[in-house]
Amino acid sequence: MHPPDAIEKLDKLGIAWFCDRIIGGASITALAKAAGVSRGSLINWLAADPERQRLAHDARRLSASAFDDKAETVLLEANDKFELAKAKELAHHYRWRASKISPEYGDRQELVGAGGAALIPDPYEGLSDRDRHLEAARRVMFVLARGAAAAESQASTSANFAST
Known part of the structure; x- marks a missing residue:
């Protein structure tokens, strides 16, 4: 065609x-x-x-709901052990397909650390509001100082390279 x-x-x-x-x-x-x-x-x-x-x-x-319905239908319509075994495989496939099409039909997934703790610990945990702000300011100053040092180093390298 x-x-x-x-x-x-x-x-x-x-x-x-x-x-x-x-x-x-x-x-x-x-x-x-x-x-x-x-x-x-x-x-x-x-x-x-x-x-x-x-x-x-x-x-x-x-269409995910249609596959969920198909899974239930094939199970309910199975008349013997062979049909039931086949129906279970089909139902599994239909539910898998529904989970790939629409996440609400999939298994719930949650990533947590040991004992349910956060994977990335809160660096400010246990600090007062005042201490949280001070720690955040300290980190910003550290990043700015590192950036300034890198820029200064690059400028001096460029100047040395240009003079040779």
């Missing part, structure tokens, strides 16, 4: 057709087949227009 024919077909179907089916859990491959175009043509058509791309992205994010 020539891309102009594909573009014409996709334009005729429209972004609403695409988004409605994506939200329902259809894959890009299935949609390309239903539209009678290649997967690449569909992806290029979506990428060609920023608004179309944004709508498609939003539809993908919303």
